[in-house]
Amino acid sequence: MAAVATCGTGAGSTGSMVAAGSKNNVTSFQRRGPRASGSDSSYSRLVSIAGTRPSVRNGQLLVSTGLPALDQLLGGGLAVGTVLLIEEDKYNIYSSLLFKYFLAEGIINGHTLLVASAKEDPADILQELPAPLLDDNVKKDFDEDACNHKTAESNIKMKIAWRYQLLPKMEAGPVSSSRFGHYYDVSKKMPQELIEASKWHGFFFPEKSSSTLNIEPCSLTHGYIKLLQFIQNIIYEEGFDGSNPQVKKQKNILRIGIQNLGSPLWGDDLCCTENGNSRSLTKFLYVLRGLLRTSLSACMITMPTHLIQNKAIISRVTNLSDTVVGLESFIGSERETNPLYKDYHGLIHIRQIPRLNNLIYDVSDVKDLAFKLKRKLFTIERRVE
Amino acid sequence: MFPELNNLLNTTPDRAEQGKLTLLCDANTDGSFLVHHFLSFYLKANCKVCFVALIQSFSHYNIVGQKLGVSLTVARECGQLVFLEGLKSSVDVFFRAQAEPHPLQFLREANAENLQPLYEFVREALKPVDDGEAAWRCPVLLVDDLSVLLSLGMGAVAVLDFIHYCRATVCWERKGNIVALVHDSGDTEDEENNILLNGLSHQSHLILRAEGLATGFCRDVHGQLRILWRTPSQPTTQRDWSLTYQYKIQDKSVSFFAKGMSPAVL
Numbered sequence: 318m319a320a321v322a323t324c325g326t327g328a329g330s331t332g333s334m335v336a337a338g339s340k341n342n343v344t345s346f347q348r349r350g351p352r353a354s355g356s357d358s359s360y361s362r363l364v365s366i367a368g369t370r371p372s373v374r375n376g377q378l379l380v381s382t383g384l385p386a387l388d389q390l391l392g393g394g395l396a397v398g399t400v401l402l403i404e405e406d407k408y409n410i411y412s413s414l415l416f417k418y419f420l421a422e423g424i425i426n427g428h429t430l431l432v433a434s435a436k437e438d439p440a441d442i443l444q445e446l447p448a449p450l451l452d453d454n455v456k457k458d459f460d461e462d463a464c465n466h467k468t469a470e471s472n473i474k475m476k477i478a479w480r481y482q483l484l485p486k487m488e489a490g491p492v493s494s495s496r497f498g499h500y501y502d503v504s505k506k507m508p509q510e511l512i513e514a515s516k517w518h519g520f521f522f523p524e525k526s527s528s529t530l531n532i533e534p535c536s537l538t539h540g541y542i543k544l545l546q547f548i549q550n551i552i553y554e555e556g557f558d559g560s561n562p563q564v565k566k567q568k569n570i571l572r573i574g575i576q577n578l579g580s581p582l583w584g585d586d587l588c589c590t591e592n593g594n595s596r597s598l599t600k601f602l603y604v605l606r607g608l609l610r611t612s613l614s615a616c617m618i619t620m621p622t623h624l625i626q627n628k629a630i631i632s633r634v635t636n637l638s639d640t641v642v643g644l645e646s647f648i649g650s651e652r653e654t655n656p657l658y659k660d661y662h663g664l665i666h667i668r669q670i671p672r673l674n675n676l677i678y679d680v681s682d683v684k685d686l687a688f689k690l691k692r693k694l695f696t697i698e699r700r701v702e
Numbered sequence: 703m704f705p706e707l708n709n710l711l712n713t714t715p716d717r718a719e720q721g722k723l724t725l726l727c728d729a730n731t732d733g734s735f736l737v738h739h740f741l742s743f744y745l746k747a748n749c750k751v752c753f754v755a756l757i758q759s760f761s762h763y764n765i766v767g768q769k770l771g772v773s774l775t776v777a778r779e780c781g782q783l784v785f786l787e788g789l790k791s792s793v794d795v796f797f798r799a800q801a802e803p804h805p806l807q808f809l810r811e812a813n814a815e816n817l818q819p820l821y822e823f824v825r826e827a828l829k830p831v832d833d834g835e836a837a838w839r840c841p842v843l844l845v846d847d848l849s850v851l852l853s854l855g856m857g858a859v860a861v862l863d864f865i866h867y868c869r870a871t872v873c874w875e876r877k878g879n880i881v882a883l884v885h886d887s888g889d890t891e892d893e894e895n896n897i898l899l900n901g902l903s904h905q906s907h908l909i910l911r912a913e914g915l916a917t918g919f920c921r922d923v924h925g926q927l928r929i930l931w932r933t934p935s936q937p938t939t940q941r942d943w944s945l946t947y948q949y950k951i952q953d954k955s956v957s958f959f960a961k962g963m964s965p966a967v968l
Contacts, residue, residue: 375765536812536813536855545796545797546797549793549797596853596855599853600809600853600855603789603792603850603853603854604793604809607790607791607792607793607796608793610789611789611790628890629887629890629892629893629894629895632885632888632892633849633852633853636850636853636885637853672734673762674761674762674766675765675953676735676769676952676954680919682921684918684919
């Protein structure tokens with residue numbers, strides 16, 4: 318199942334599988350649909366949401382994380398209703414890139430976005446999203462990487478039939494979203510019209526910190542309470558959980574991205590002292606997961622776990638999240654000059670994968686994984702010595 | 703339930719013991735398969751089960767339960783199963799003020815002292831039926847898992863008190879059983895969790911400890927299960943009896959074998 322191709326050639330068939338699957342598999346996926354709500358009859362309609370596909374193993378609805386290599390390692394994608402926790406690398410370079418891939422994938426698929434950050438304005442984050450790579454460019458990149466040539470692009474153009482040289486490089490029209498998982502070019506920005514056409518909600522903590530609370534202060538920090546209220550509000554108002562009688566039940570996914578959760582910018586002193594308010598973050602994660610399980614949403618959180626002083630918190634946070642991926646970049650460490658690691662930019666650790674609706678789960682045999690950010694691709698591969 | 707595990711524990715649903723506290727513990731691995739085992743075991747043994755499920759949703763347990771041969775929806779409808787879904791209720795409790803005390807009331811409070819509302823819920827759920835005729839064999843409390851309560855703001859002592867009260871009511875007064883899962887944090891110094899784990903270990907009759915292999919990940923052997931039979935009320939000179947097995951989890955069952963005797967190796 319994990320070998321379902323997510324690259325250009327195979328993806329067309331995947332897309333058509335989803336569309337056809339919605340008609341054929343109405344009965345077989347009806348019982349094991351996504352966990353959004355209780356009624357079974359609505360599940361059959363949910364299979365045909367853009368940008369999602371049912372898991373081969375248990376019929377769970379999956380969305381792409383924006384990085385097809387990571388989707389493969391996580392057993393096909395990120396399950397709707399779950400939390401993906403990214404443990405940030407030291408300088409927050411690659412984790413913020415993964416965050417942007419996640420949001421860009423949401424825009425391409427037409428999902429609603431909810432971006433929360435205490436550091437950057439969500440509008441600025443959206444401006445910096447990478448542009449999607451389209452089919453002809455993706456193929457070109459794969460050919461280029463396969464031969465590992467350092468030749469300039471003009472030489473590669475000569476390999477394609479002469480007729481194609483006359484066609485423009487980039488398509489002017491909208492990107493087709495029938496496939497699951499896209500590739501992105503970090504050197505280019507997402508076209509403005511795509512960003513404007515998308516539906517997104519931003520939560521920038523410095524702006525919201527002054528407004529009043531509706532909930533009496535419990536042990537959560539102010540920032541977390543406001544964020545939870547904001548998320549719950551969006552889910553309720555836009556009908557992602559179907560509980561609002563005035564709004565029709567949504568047939569779209571809400572992608573929630575929370576950046577740098579647990580950092581001092583959110584008002585949490587977890588990273589500053591050893592005996593900080595240790596319950597705040599874990600309580601937040603628990604209620605957030607409760608919100609996700611009862612609605613059609615998926616969440617990616619990046620967390621600077623290398624800053625957290627109290628190591629017990631990290632294990633508690635891991636237990637409270639569904640999927641946990643850790644990034645370790647070689648920048649500034651002694652591994653940068655180590656000849657073993659010279660081809661790679663860092664290591665990626667899949668720390669936890671959830672067993673959803675099942676006793677077993679898809680776990681890749683390879684535990685020794687490294688990543689490399691090439692000019693246009695973020696690849697994850699088995700570390701070769 | 704897993705027939706092989708029943709053989710190892712020397713029990714069957716017909717001969718389930720009463721008045722016991724079973725502690726499930728996992729270290730470096732996921733021990734939730736044990737929870738699924740005991741849930742289906744006690745439902746098949748015709749016991750009334752109160753399941754405090756704090757970690758996953760109802761549909762998750764239901765789907766796995768169906769693979770193991772029990773239907774949680776049917777059990778819930780006919781009253782055999784009382785299910786507290788922590789994740790769903792937490793959203794209700796947190797965002798809307800409740801009129802009456804809710805078992806997860808401590809989520810709203812800044813300094814919750816104890817888990818009394820949760821205990822009241824359990825006591826109410828496992829109340830013996832008044833019509834005289836015992837419909838179910840014995841009450842069982844199943845908690846998945848207790849370590850989450852520590853993350854939600856309760857102290858280790860409050861959780862130990864909760865289990866103590868439950869033991870007094872469920873195990874001693876009503877001759878039922880309690881099964882609880884606690885995560886072992888291993889080398890991360892989670893002191894509260896260690897207090898909870900040690901405190902419960904001394905009170906339990908049976909400890910099942912699922913550990914990851916010391917040598918790392920293996921495709922054919924998912925972990926090691928240590929079973930420890932204890933008699934808490936007897937003097938400590940009597941030796942506790944323990945067994946160790948390795949296991950592999952499959953789609954609908956778990957197979958156990960002696961250490962080093964995995965079918966893949968032989």
